[in-house]
Amino acid sequence: MISFNRDCTRAVADAIISWTGLRVPLHLHTESRDESALERHSAALPERTPPLGWVQRFPQQTFEFSVRRLDSPQQEIKIISTEKSNFPYVVYQRRVLNGDIKIQRLTGSSALLEIDNLLEGDGGEYECHTPNTDGPYLGSYSATTVLHVIQDTLSASASPTGLRRAEGESVALECEVSSQTFQHTHLSVTWFLQSDEASQPRPIISLTRDFTLSPGDGFEGRYRAGFISLDKVQETTYRLSISQLQLTDQGSLYCQASEWIQDPDRSWYRIAFKNAEAFTLQIQPIERNLAVSAPSSTTKANEGDVLRVTCSVSGTSGQLSVSWQHRPEQGLLR
Numbered sequence: 257m258i259s260f261n262r263d264c265t266r267a268v269a270d271a272i273i274s275w276t277g278l279r280v281p282l283h284l285h286t287e288s289r290d291e292s293a294l295e296r297h298s299a300a301l302p303e304r305t306p307p308l309g310w311v312q313r314f315p316q317q318t319f320e321f322s323v324r325r326l327d328s329p330q331q332e333i334k335i336i337s338t339e340k341s342n343f344p345y346v347v348y349q350r351r352v353l354n355g356d357i358k359i360q361r362l363t364g365s366s367a368l369l370e371i372d373n374l375l376e377g378d379g380g381e382y383e384c385h386t387p388n389t390d391g392p393y394l395g396s397y398s399a400t401t402v403l404h405v406i407q408d409t410l411s412a413s414a415s416p417t418g419l420r421r422a423e424g425e426s427v428a429l430e431c432e433v434s435s436q437t438f439q440h441t442h443l444s445v446t447w448f449l450q451s452d453e454a455s456q457p458r459p460i461i462s463l464t465r466d467f468t469l470s471p472g473d474g475f476e477g478r479y480r481a482g483f484i485s486l487d488k489v490q491e492t493t494y495r496l497s498i499s500q501l502q503l504t505d506q507g508s509l510y511c512q513a514s515e516w517i518q519d520p521d522r523s524w525y526r527i528a529f530k531n532a533e534a535f536t537l538q539i540q541p542i543e544r545n546l547a548v549s550a551p552s553s554t555t556k557a558n559e560g561d562v563l564r565v566t567c568s569v570s571g572t573s574g575q576l577s578v579s580w581q582h583r584p585e586q587g588l589l590r
Contacts, residue, residue, distance in 0.1 A: 451507035510534035
């Protein structure tokens, strides 16, 4: 976020670094207002009632944005204006009409430039300009900031399978996350659960960009009890482990990788994210009313005879796994 004061003098940052191939917007925030040498305040301050004698003669400023690309720094290319619909050069007209490049007036003296779907050729020196409406010039009416666009190399992948577990069992899922950027960036990994009952996916647990673990809402107790964990087991492998599975864990589980970079003002900005393929997890419920019965009478048979014993199971509608056990006088055999 780049802020400017009345005469468009840069107040915050010098550079923004973003990515290509994603809907990651570039934001340029500019603010202007009429002022004299005795009437100044920072654009970063909230709006407040002006002091006695302060006069805002032109409450609505015009803002214009242009760029000098890195491959042709001598040529100024007009991008967008708050007032002139015919302001953009041909190279930007389609993106402006499609809404990929837009300018939003926040107040009469504040505007926001937003660029979606950054292209590699969007790198360059961006200029904010507000035409002088004061008569005499009270300062500079333009300022610049440099945008570097770097290639998106973030990847997140998994080998999804359909998994079936019984209630109370455990499951472990892995995804691969990597980035080949030359920039100093941090990665974060979050595992999500999308159940049939929920309209939005729920975060289960995250490894944040600060390398700390953070459980999602509703999973805090199970995380503290050690039933949910997220481990980096290899250089690029992140493993989600869930024990004591519950029926509410059923659904699609996937990991999301995010890449973060720190701007010159020390704020962190997410420049890319990728979702890996989802695992489908089915939970077989434990039947609380399950009952097993067999004849209790003693059966006698001679060696060589055929022995038939009936076992009855009730209280379940699902598939069962049944085993028989033989208990001779010497002990228990299976």
